[in-house]
Amino acid sequence: DVKVTQSSRYLVKRTGEKVFLECVQDMDHENMFWYRQDPGLGLRLIYFSYDVKMKEKGDIPEGYSVSREKKERFSLILESASTNQTSMYLCASSLFASYNSPLHFGNGTRLTVT
Amino acid sequence: RKEVEQDPGPFNVPEGATVAFNCTYSNSASQSFFWYRQDCRKEPKLLMSVYSSGNEDGRFTAQLNRASQYISLLIRDSKLSDSATYLCAVNIESGNQFYFGTGTSLTVIP
Numbered sequence A: 001d002v003k004v005t006q007s008s009r010y011l012v013k014r015t016g017e018k019v020f021l022e023c024v025q026d027m028d029h030e031n032m033f034w035y036r037q038d039p040g041l042g043l044r045l046i047y048f049s050y051d052v053k054m055k056e057k058g059d060i061p062e063g064y065s066v067s068r069e070k071k072e073r074f075s076l077i078l079e080s081a082s083t084n085q086t087s088m089y090l091c092a093s094s095l096f097a098s099y100n101s102p103l104h105f106g107n108g109t110r111l112t113v114t
Numbered sequence B: 001r002k003e004v005e006q007d008p009g010p011f012n013v014p015e016g017a018t019v020a021f022n023c024t025y026s027n028s029a030s031q032s033f034f035w036y037r038q039d040c041r042k043e044p045k046l047l048m049s050v051y052s053s054g055n056e057d058g059r060f061t062a063q064l065n066r067a068s069q070y071i072s073l074l075i076r077d078s079k080l081s082d083s084a085t086y087l088c089a090v091n092i093e094s095g096n097q098f099y100f101g102t103g104t105s106l107t108v109i110p
Helices: none
Strands: A004-006 A010-013 A019-021 A023-025 A031-038 A042-049 A064-070 A073-078 A087-094 A109-113 B004-006 B011-014 B019-025 B030-038 B044-050 B055-057 B060-065 B070-075 B084-092 B098-100 B104-109
Touching (some): A004 A087, A031 A064, A042 B098, B004 B084, B011 B019, B030 B070
Parallel strands (some): A010 A109
Antiparallel strands (some): A004 A023, A023 A073, A064 A073, B004 B019, B030 B084, B060 B070, B084 B104
């Protein structure tokens, strides 16, 4: 089974702090994704990466950056956390260039910014 | 216009009932389709992929209608444990982007 692991289940940070969310997958997947999920808005793509050191903006990249230094690890960075970034953050991975390859999600990080 | 739309529900059905959800997508270049199940405060988990010819997995049947641009999920003989939110997902041809519906809430009542 694919395992996608997010480093924290719950985080509480203060406004203005720099926040790192880490994600590791063990299935040698090329693609990795960061989503946030909010009630009524569903899952929204922040960034994705299809290779080491490659990144692409999703639908809501403002206020976020990412890092992919190793194939198995994809980090999401909130440069200066704000209260509107309070959300559930979900990391996911999938095989590259395989349209029938589904996303596999980590168990999520519930971030609260106060 | 949203890429993927679902009726949010809630659907409240008695045990043993058959329930169906639809999900419409706007991009005719969509290539692959999936249903996910999400329990409260947990991550989405893959329920099943949706193939062009339709596919079945036990009590669950998924179908794709490309002409009308929708996918469906049918659950037969509902169990209490089927209570969850069901998300549809669409992979667009142009990139490795997946678009999700906002989910349909199902509660199976004893």
